[in-house]
Amino acid sequence: MKRFLPNSLIGQLLALVAFTLLIAQTINVVLLYRGAQNQKIAEAAVSAVGRITGEVERINDRGFRERRFPPDGNPRMRKSRPNISAQSMIETGQVRLPTVEGRAAVAFENMGVDLRAVEVARVDFLPTTMVNSVIGLGRGRERVHAVGYRDLSDKVDGYIIMSAQISDGQWLSIASAIRDRNPLFVRTLIFQTLVIYLILLIPLIWLGRYISRPLKALTKGARNFSPGNNDPIEESGPPDTRQLIAAFNDMNSRVGAMLDQKDVMLGAIGHDLRTPLAALRVRVESVEDDIERERMIAGIDDMDRTLDDILSLARLGRSQGMAEQTDISALIETVADEYTDMGEEVSFTRSGRITANIRATLIRRALRNLIGNAVKYGKQAAVSVDKDGDKLFIHIDDQGPGIPADTIAAMFEPFARAEISRNRETGGSGLGLTLARAIVRDHGGDVVLKNRAEGGLRASIILNLV
Amino acid sequence: MSGQTHILLVDDEATLREPLAEYLVKQGFRVQQASDASQARSVMNAFNFDIILLDIMMPGEDGLSFCRHVREKTETPVIFISAKGEELDRIVGLELGADDYVTKPFSPRELVARIKVVLRRAQNGNGNGIRPGSGSIYQFSGWTLKTDQRSLIDQEGVAVPLSSGEYQMLLALLSRAGQVLNRDQLLDITQGREAHAFDRAVDNQISRLRRKIEVDAKNPEIIKTVWGGGYVLAGAVKTL
Numbered sequence: 001m002k003r004f005l006p007n008s009l010i011g012q013l014l015a016l017v018a019f020t021l022l023i024a025q026t027i028n029v030v031l032l033y034r035g036a037q038n039q040k041i042a043e044a045a046v047s048a049v050g051r052i053t054g055e056v057e058r059i060n061d062r063g064f065r066e067r068r069f070p071p072d073g074n075p076r077m078r079k080s081r082p083n084i085s086a087q088s089m090i091e092t093g094q095v096r097l098p099t100v101e102g103r104a105a106v107a108f109e110n111m112g113v114d115l116r117a118v119e120v121a122r123v124d125f126l127p128t129t130m131v132n133s134v135i136g137l138g139r140g141r142e143r144v145h146a147v148g149y150r151d152l153s154d155k156v157d158g159y160i161i162m163s164a165q166i167s168d169g170q171w172l173s174i175a176s177a178i179r180d181r182n183p184l185f186v187r188t189l190i191f192q193t194l195v196i197y198l199i200l201l202i203p204l205i206w207l208g209r210y211i212s213r214p215l216k217a218l219t220k221g222a223r224n225f226s227p228g229n230n231d232p233i234e235e236s237g238p239p240d241t242r243q244l245i246a247a248f249n250d251m252n253s254r255v256g257a258m259l260d261q262k263d264v265m266l267g268a269i270g271h272d273l274r275t276p277l278a279a280l281r282v283r284v285e286s287v288e289d290d291i292e293r294e295r296m297i298a299g300i301d302d303m304d305r306t307l308d309d310i311l312s313l314a315r316l317g318r319s320q321g322m323a324e325q326t327d328i329s330a331l332i333e334t335v336a337d338e339y340t341d342m343g344e345e346v347s348f349t350r351s352g353r354i355t356a357n358i359r360a361t362l363i364r365r366a367l368r369n370l371i372g373n374a375v376k377y378g379k380q381a382a383v384s385v386d387k388d389g390d391k392l393f394i395h396i397d398d399q400g401p402g403i404p405a406d407t408i409a410a411m412f413e414p415f416a417r418a419e420i421s422r423n424r425e426t427g428g429s430g431l432g433l434t435l436a437r438a439i440v441r442d443h444g445g446d447v448v449l450k451n452r453a454e455g456g457l458r459a460s461i462i463l464n465l466v
Numbered sequence: 467m468s469g470q471t472h473i474l475l476v477d478d479e480a481t482l483r484e485p486l487a488e489y490l491v492k493q494g495f496r497v498q499q500a501s502d503a504s505q506a507r508s509v510m511n512a513f514n515f516d517i518i519l520l521d522i523m524m525p526g527e528d529g530l531s532f533c534r535h536v537r538e539k540t541e542t543p544v545i546f547i548s549a550k551g552e553e554l555d556r557i558v559g560l561e562l563g564a565d566d567y568v569t570k571p572f573s574p575r576e577l578v579a580r581i582k583v584v585l586r587r588a589q590n591g592n593g594n595g596i597r598p599g600s601g602s603i604y605q606f607s608g609w610t611l612k613t614d615q616r617s618l619i620d621q622e623g624v625a626v627p628l629s630s631g632e633y634q635m636l637l638a639l640l641s642r643a644g645q646v647l648n649r650d651q652l653l654d655i656t657q658g659r660e661a662h663a664f665d666r667a668v669d670n671q672i673s674r675l676r677r678k679i680e681v682d683a684k685n686p687e688i689i690k691t692v693w694g695g696g697y698v699l700a701g702a703v704k705t706l
Binding site for chain 1: 479481482485486489523547549569570571572573574575617620622623624625626627628629632674677678
């Protein structure tokens with residue numbers, strides 16, 4: 001059921017109004033139909049009353065009932081004479097119309113016709129006994145001029161039979177056809193409904209847009225929220241929407257302020273830790289013992305790298321320059337060359353140009369960390385690029401022992417380190433993998449580690465090309 | 467230059483400034499210290515300096531603003547000492563006409579090596595060699611090199627990342643397009659961070675550069691080898 005409902009505010013509003021309107025018009029149709037039905041019966045009854053009154057008056061005038069016209073006479077006249085019988089023509093199974101009976105009795109009385117009883121019933125088909133006493137048939141075309149009676153169809157919607165007992169105890173009966181006065185009215189109503197709906201449509205669409213446009217802008221603003229660039233969303237729409245947007249803008253600027261504050265703090269931390277580190281680095285030069293000095297330098301460098309990683313990780317997500325279309329192959333080559341220059345074994349075979357929309361300095365860093373891990377723990381790094389649909393895979397394969405499958409997820413945790421690391425080297429900050437993944441995720445991609453079947457670990461950077 | 471090289475060291479942190487000055491003196495330099503920009507100004511009025519080492523983050527007037535002031539008055543080379551490592555800060559620093567930069571913590575030996583490179587460049591009249599004119603853009607053979615962003619962009623607008631060595635090499639060749647540069651000259655112009663650079667390093671950088679920018683690296687059309695001489699950037703270069 002739910003999936004048939006329109007999703008947008010406008011759609012739901014229009015569907016709701018259409019549905020409500022339909023119900024209202026249906027009720028209207030039912031009421032009008034019933035009214036028209038009663039009207040038709042009343043009309044048929046009036047004709048019947050008139051005819052019976054005429055017959056009674058003729059009988060009273062002459063004291064006897066006229067002979068029938070000969071069979072070759074006017075067929076219309078022949079058919080329209082009331083039937084006279086000892087019993088009422090209303091049979092027990094027929095549907096009596098008490099309201100009409102009451103009104104007919106009042107009408108007869110008003111006209112001074114003295115009757116013992118009046119019975120009225122409605123039948124769908126004319127009983128054979130009444131075929132010569134029918135009125136209201138076949139005269140439609142001649143009554144075209146009265147408003148509402150135009151295009152009267154030949155269709156007959158059943159009959160009423162009226163039996164009236166006159167003073168001598170005999171019954172005069174006449175059948176009167178119920179004529180379909182306005183066969184078009186269902187169509188008229190549908191047309192009417194459509195017109196009302198179309199008229200409503202314009203203000204409804206306007207109203208819907210008035211409400212939904214600022215909401216759409218708000219959704220877009222929330223989705224594209226990036227603390228670096230928080231242009232306030234224009235406050236428009238109904239007052240409660242305006243309040244919502246104002247509250248959102250307010251929150252936006254508060255978040256921005258908090259992040260700015262964080263950046264300032266990180267900058268200060270960076271400065272305040274690096275300056276003493278730099279002082280230490282200068283003083284270390286005066287250490288006479290070469291081995292001791294080199295160790296101290298390595299320690300300081302390590303601290304500096306850790307600091308750098310922590311600051312980068314903390315700053316990530318803050319826009320640092322725009323992403324631009326970049327040649328990924330050239331980027332990988334640049335990083336591979338850096339490691340080759342340091343005497344590491346890194347291979348990369350360039351296979352044509354692959355471009356992606358990235359922030360090159362960050363992705364370069366992720367590559368550096370992953371290739372650095374590969375040469376540190378896996379002796380060498382073989383970098384390859386693979387394209388699958390709109391996804392780009394950069395695989396970095398090493399020749400190391402790999403990582404037990406159950407600890408792979410834990411490797412991405414900050415400060416996690418491979419237990420099985422055989423190297424005695426100081427193992428970097430322990431943030432390299434965390435940072436690499438955070439950077440790639442910030443680009444909408446991911447970093448995945450996998451043990452290769454032929455041995456060694458494969459680290460893959462997955463990036464979206466679109 | 468008569469005798470000792472005279473260095474002005476401007477840094478508000480005495481814990482760094484003092485041992486650094488001591489180290490530089492040991493290395494045979496004459497060093498004058500200043501703890502902020504205003505002190506540096508007054509010292510500059512009293513002495514002539516061969517080179518200025520300038521901290522960026524200082525209370526009061528910061529290093530960037532002071533560098534601008536120095537540039538307006540003199541041609542004295544400036545090396546920034548910055549605690550910020552962000553790429554953007556480096557670019558801003560070089561934009562202002564600094565000759566080089568080091569980030570804290572730096573190796574004092576590397577700093578000395580850089581001081582020597584900058585001084586040699588200044589003496590050879592190559593002073594503005596590495597110092598980029600404010601935001602110049604070079605266009606050559608369908609490529610665009612923007613010095614303010616250090617980015618190389620191809621005809622389709624795709625950025626091709628360069629290592630800093632490759633960037634320096636390309637910039638050196640571009641700024642002297644049509645002029646044959648031998649390995650020594652190229653080293654002289656480009657040598658900054660890589661203190662271990664030697665002849666083969668130049669060939670190496672050139673071949674990497676060619677792989678990135680030439681249609682066919684085996685038959686280079688942009689960077690041509692001059693046998694026995696060196697390298698030359700062929701074709702028209704437009705500077706914007």
